[in-house]
Amino acid sequence: MIKLAIFASGNGSNFQAIAEYFAKHPSIQISHLFCNKPDAYVIKRAQNLGIAYTAFNKTEFYSSDYVLNQLHQTKTDWIVLAGFLWLIPQPIIEVFRDKIINIHPALLPAFGGKGMYGHKVHEAVIASGNTKSGITIHLVDEVYDNGKTLFQATCPVLPTDTAESLAEKIHKLEHTHFPAAIERTLLASVSK
Ligand code: GRF
Numbered sequence: 001m002i003k004l005a006i007f008a009s010g011n012g013s014n015f016q017a018i019a020e021y022f023a024k025h026p027s028i029q030i031s032h033l034f035c036n037k038p039d040a041y042v043i044k045r046a047q048n049l050g051i052a053y054t055a056f057n058k059t060e061f062y063s064s065d066y067v068l069n070q071l072h073q074t075k076t077d078w079i080v081l082a083g084f085l086w087l088i089p090q091p092i093i094e095v096f097r098d099k100i101i102n103i104h105p106a107l108l109p110a111f112g113g114k115g116m117y118g119h120k121v122h123e124a125v126i127a128s129g130n131t132k133s134g135i136t137i138h139l140v141d142e143v144y145d146n147g148k149t150l151f152q153a154t155c156p157v158l159p160t161d162t163a164e165s166l167a168e169k170i171h172k173l174e175h176t177h178f179p180a181a182i183e184r185t186l187l188a189s190v191s192k
Contacts, residue, residue, distance in 0.1 A: 002186050003031035005076040007084035012042025014082035014103065014174055019049050021179030028186055032074040034067060036086055062089050071095070078186055081140060082178070085117055093142055100140035100147075101185060103178050105170045107152060108136040112145030122163040122170070133157050133166060135173045137181045151181040 004022070008015050015033065022028050033046040033053035046053040052074070060066040068091055071079070081088075081102040088100060104112055106121045111133075116124065125133045134154035139147035153176075155169040 002028045002190065003075050003077045004028055004080060004182070004186070005032045005034060005071060005074060005078070006030060006080050006082050007034045007036075008040065008042040008082045009035065009037050009085045010040055010042060010083045012040065012045045012083070013171060014178055015042050016045050016049075017175040018080065018082060018179050018182065019045075019051060021183075025183075027190075028183060031076055032070070034070070036061065036084070042083075058086075061086065065091070068092055068095065078182075079140075080182055087114075087142075087144060088140055090142065093140070098139055099189075101150065101182060102138055102140045102145070102147070103174055104136045104138065104145050105133075105167070105174070106136065107132070107134045107154065108138065108145050108149065112136075114144045116145070119163040119167060122166040125157060126161060126163065126166060131157055133170065135170060135177065137178060150185055151177060153177050 006015050006018060019030050022030050030051055033051055035043055035053060035055050038055040043053055054070050056067050079096050079100040106125060111121050111124050132154045134152055136149055137151040138149045141147045153173045155173055157166060
């Protein structure tokens with residue numbers, strides 16, 4: 001069984017979609033949720049789904065082995081960042097080299113990097129006059145939104161679009177494609 005830990009900071013709609021997709025999967029299991037915001041709605045989702053979770057703070061994440069120890073204790077094989085807003089610290093990157101997957105709500109390398117998250121991304125895309133946006137699913141390394149791209153999907157950006165209407169289209173793409181992209185990546189890694 002491949003154990004998958006999810007890191008999230010907010011609403012958790014991607015966490016929900018991933019948890020539902022793998023609920024009865026024969027070889028991939030969501031083992032744990034890690035969250036850096038104790039009042040984030042994603043924790044409520046984990047409770048409703050019966051998925052164990054750990055809430056942690058900056059000190060525990062960057063100045064101790066607390067989270068890394070939790071990852072070992074939960075026998076985590078892969079990490080998925082589903083709306084997680086902090087940079088992953090080096091010790092975790094080292095242990096999970098090429099086994100951390102992130103989703104970004106734009107077509108990287110454009111509209112990525114530190115500070116580019118949530119509606120800020122969609123506002124920048126609309127301000128750019130681009131006629132399409134989309135999602136990028138990629139491996140995570142030491143630099144924000146920089147690792148190898150695994151999958152991209154696009155949607156049109158209309159002159160009438162707002163950050164809210166574009167966010168809605170992007171979320172639909174995420175919920176449709178992220179779970180299957182994770183599955184393809186994990187199964188490809190075991191078939192090597
Ligand atoms: C998603 O738009 C994702 O692309 C970005 O953060 C957002 C998380 O949304 N990384 P949710 O918490 O999964 O609803």
